Amino acid sequence: MLLQNRIMLGLILIAMMSALYLIFIMVPTDVNLGVSQRIFYIHVPLAVLSLIPPIIVFITSTLYLVRRSPQWDALAHSSVEVGLLFTTLALVTGSIWARPTWGVWWTWDPVLTTFLILWLVYLGYLLIRSYTVEPDKRARFSAIVGILGSINALAVYLASELWRTIHPDKVIGPAAEENALDPAIQLGILVSFIAILLLFAYTIIFRTRLHSAVNQIGSLRDQIDDLVYRISNK
Amino acid sequence: MKTYLTQVWDISYKDIRLEMRTRQMAVSVLVIVIALMIVTNLAIPKSVDATFTTTATVIWLCILIASFMVVMRNFVIEYDQIGFHGLIMCPVPRDAIYLGKVVSNLIFLLVIESILFPLSSILFDVPLLTPTVTAITGMATIGIVAAGTLFAAISVNTKAREIMLPVLFFPAVIPIVLAAVDATQNALNPSYGAKILEDIGVLAALSLAIIATSAILFNFAVDE
Amino acid sequence: MTNQFKYAAIECDNVSKHYISERALDHLDINIKTGERLLVIGPNGSGKSTLINVIGGLIRPTKGIIRIHGVDIHKSSPEHRKTIGILTHRPFLYEDFTGRENLTFFGKLFNVPNVSYRIEEIADLFTIGHLLDRRVSLLSHGNRKRLGMARTIIHDPNVILLDEPDSGLDAHSLDELGQTLGQTLQSKTIVLTSHNVDWALPLVTDVLQLSTRQEALKTSIREYHSLHELRKS
Numbered sequence: 001m002l003l004q005n006r007i008m009l010g011l012i013l014i015a016m017m018s019a020l021y022l023i024f025i026m027v028p029t030d031v032n033l034g035v036s037q038r039i040f041y042i043h044v045p046l047a048v049l050s051l052i053p054p055i056i057v058f059i060t061s062t063l064y065l066v067r068r069s070p071q072w073d074a075l076a077h078s079s080v081e082v083g084l085l086f087t088t089l090a091l092v093t094g095s096i097w098a099r100p101t102w103g104v105w106w107t108w109d110p111v112l113t114t115f116l117i118l119w120l121v122y123l124g125y126l127l128i129r130s131y132t133v134e135p136d137k138r139a140r141f142s143a144i145v146g147i148l149g150s151i152n153a154l155a156v157y158l159a160s161e162l163w164r165t166i167h168p169d170k171v172i173g174p175a176a177e178e179n180a181l182d183p184a185i186q187l188g189i190l191v192s193f194i195a196i197l198l199l200f201a202y203t204i205i206f207r208t209r210l211h212s213a214v215n216q217i218g219s220l221r222d223q224i225d226d227l228v229y230r231i232s233n234k
Numbered sequence: 235m236k237t238y239l240t241q242v243w244d245i246s247y248k249d250i251r252l253e254m255r256t257r258q259m260a261v262s263v264l265v266i267v268i269a270l271m272i273v274t275n276l277a278i279p280k281s282v283d284a285t286f287t288t289t290a291t292v293i294w295l296c297i298l299i300a301s302f303m304v305v306m307r308n309f310v311i312e313y314d315q316i317g318f319h320g321l322i323m324c325p326v327p328r329d330a331i332y333l334g335k336v337v338s339n340l341i342f343l344l345v346i347e348s349i350l351f352p353l354s355s356i357l358f359d360v361p362l363l364t365p366t367v368t369a370i371t372g373m374a375t376i377g378i379v380a381a382g383t384l385f386a387a388i389s390v391n392t393k394a395r396e397i398m399l400p401v402l403f404f405p406a407v408i409p410i411v412l413a414a415v416d417a418t419q420n421a422l423n424p425s426y427g428a429k430i431l432e433d434i435g436v437l438a439a440l441s442l443a444i445i446a447t448s449a450i451l452f453n454f455a456v457d458e
Numbered sequence: 459m460t461n462q463f464k465y466a467a468i469e470c471d472n473v474s475k476h477y478i479s480e481r482a483l484d485h486l487d488i489n490i491k492t493g494e495r496l497l498v499i500g501p502n503g504s505g506k507s508t509l510i511n512v513i514g515g516l517i518r519p520t521k522g523i524i525r526i527h528g529v530d531i532h533k534s535s536p537e538h539r540k541t542i543g544i545l546t547h548r549p550f551l552y553e554d555f556t557g558r559e560n561l562t563f564f565g566k567l568f569n570v571p572n573v574s575y576r577i578e579e580i581a582d583l584f585t586i587g588h589l590l591d592r593r594v595s596l597l598s599h600g601n602r603k604r605l606g607m608a609r610t611i612i613h614d615p616n617v618i619l620l621d622e623p624d625s626g627l628d629a630h631s632l633d634e635l636g637q638t639l640g641q642t643l644q645s646k647t648i649v650l651t652s653h654n655v656d657w658a659l660p661l662v663t664d665v666l667q668l669s670t671r672q673e674a675l676k677t678s679i680r681e682y683h684s685l686h687e688l689r690k691s
Contacts (some may be wrong), residue, residue: 077399
């Protein structure tokens with residue numbers, strides 16, 4: 001497991017370094033937006049990946065309520081944690097970019113509002129966990145909050161698609177025209193996306209393992225208690 | 235089916251009778267909501283163009299706060315007077331308990347709204363008592379109450395019920411409240427026309443989705 | 459209702475209930491036959507109340523299955539709950555309602571035919587007719603307990619679970635409750651806990667002794683008496 005971790009971390013390091021090299025040295029400066037545009041190479045993958053956890057949470061929380069096995073709860077919990085981290089970073093990097101470009105740190109644009117709501121939903125999920133003491137009640141409540149929260153995120157996202165927005169169009173992804181971008185830019189986007197995707201996957205796996213380990217320690221402790229109790233009574 | 239509906243009504247009727255006995259909740263919610271209306275109204279600058287927007291915003295802010303207080307109060311009374319086990323021991327499906335609570339919360343809110351709307355109609359000098367605004371209010375209130383009832387059932391079971399409910403409830407109802415504000419200001423605008431029916435349809439669909447999901451999830455929320 | 463005679467009234471199959479810091483029940487296996495009246499005794503913390511709540515389906519056990527008339531209580535339909543009447547340390551009465559309103563509400567939810575007649579009938583049984591129209595919040599502890607008893611059996615359940623029904627009752631009410639349990643409810647399956655062993659022993663057919671170490675010993679009343687004699691001598 002340690003070796004796996006090291007390989008994974010090594011890969012992330014290589015990808016991150018190449019992404020940074022591409023972003024700051026290879027990629028040409030944007031004609032309209034200037035140097036500040038370079039933050040997009042970090043901001044866009046962060047923002048796109050922030051939208052993945054609600055999907056994971058919806059599926060794993062439903063599975064937890066049906067199956068009641070703690071591993072689904074652990075996976076839902078860690079996706080929310082990583083989701084919160086990514087949403088925070090997306091909001092911060094976006095804000096840094098908005099200041100020189102739009103002249104303000106924040107604007108009540110639908111896309112921005114969506115992310116802020118998503119951020120609140122993630123925090124609510126983590127709060128209900130910390131305010132509920134009994135482990136199975138905690139898992140049940142957070143699964144319910146997780147399911148409704150992800151539906152809510154979806155609703156807000158769809159609504160923001162309908163609203164007018166000043167948020168820049170998504171020039172990457174399947175919707176964008178193929179030849180719209182310089183090959184260096186395309187490579188930069190691709191590499192930084194891969195780097196951040198690896199980081200995303202790694203942190204979720206890492207946290208899930210951690211939560212599962214905590215669960216296991218809990219049940220082992222129960223078993224030890226059980227044994228001690230039995231021995232001391234007989 | 236008939237017994238199911240009777241059970242739902244028995245539970246809501248009990249909540250309503252309990253409230254009629256003291257009328258504490260209705261009075262306190264009204265005091266707070268009217269105070270809130272005064273504060274927001276004084277804080278928002280007056281301009282002729284923005285009247286509809288201001289009115290819609292203030293009204294929905296008031297309804298949001300009122301519904302938060304109503305759903306919380308209703309569950310706290312249940313919890314403090316007999317504890318939730320008192321209903322769980324009865325031969326009633328869990329979702330009937332949920333729907334019973336939704337119906338009583340809804341009736342409480344409709345009563346509060348029936349005071350709030352004529353009042354703001356006078357205070358803001360905006361014709362609020364039209365069929366479209368009524369339809370919008372009804373549809374959106376159902377969704378808000380449906381979400382609030384589920385979250386209240388969860389929150390009363392945690393260590394910090396008074397903090398947990400707003401933390402879960404407010405972000406969850408943002409979409410429907412935004413849609414309601416939007417629809418209300420459109421309805422007030424005479425030039426908007428028949429497109430308002432679409433807005434009402436969206437609200438109805440949202441509410442229906444919330445109430446269906448919440449009724450299913452409630453089964454897990456009280457599962458001890 | 460055919461199940462009623464085919465299966466034990468109450469069956470605890472390897473039931474454990476652990477709270478975070480303590481265990482209330484530990485691998486409990488008991489069968490209670492239809493018509494059996496079981497007294498559960500034991501010191502504080504031996505899990506008496508937990509047992510009542512777990513059998514009544516109000517608390518889900520950590521492990522194990524509870525069956526009432528052969529049906530798993532946590533998988534059965536809500537209808538199945540009509541066979542159970544439960545009185546916990548909370549009487550499950552709305553403080554701001556009168557006794558009659560409370561009984562009417564629960565009577566309706568339990569689908570009792572002709573509720574108002576049944577309320578009079580049951581009020582006679584516990585001589586609480588004069589209290590029915592007072593608010594519960596104004597009643598004394600003992601009277602709440604009596605009203606709670608009335609609420610417990612309003613739907614004429616076959617299995618009656620009582621957690622210390624005698625606490626807070628004066629001598630007269632104790633007699634009355636004893637009579638009701640011993641005569642009116644003679645054919646019912648009853649599980650009750652009590653600290654007042656002298657009062658409760660004549661009413662029951664079996665005794666379950668729980669210890670603080672969650673050991674359980676179930677004996678018939680005769681065996682219990684002979685064990686008691688043995689311990690004395």
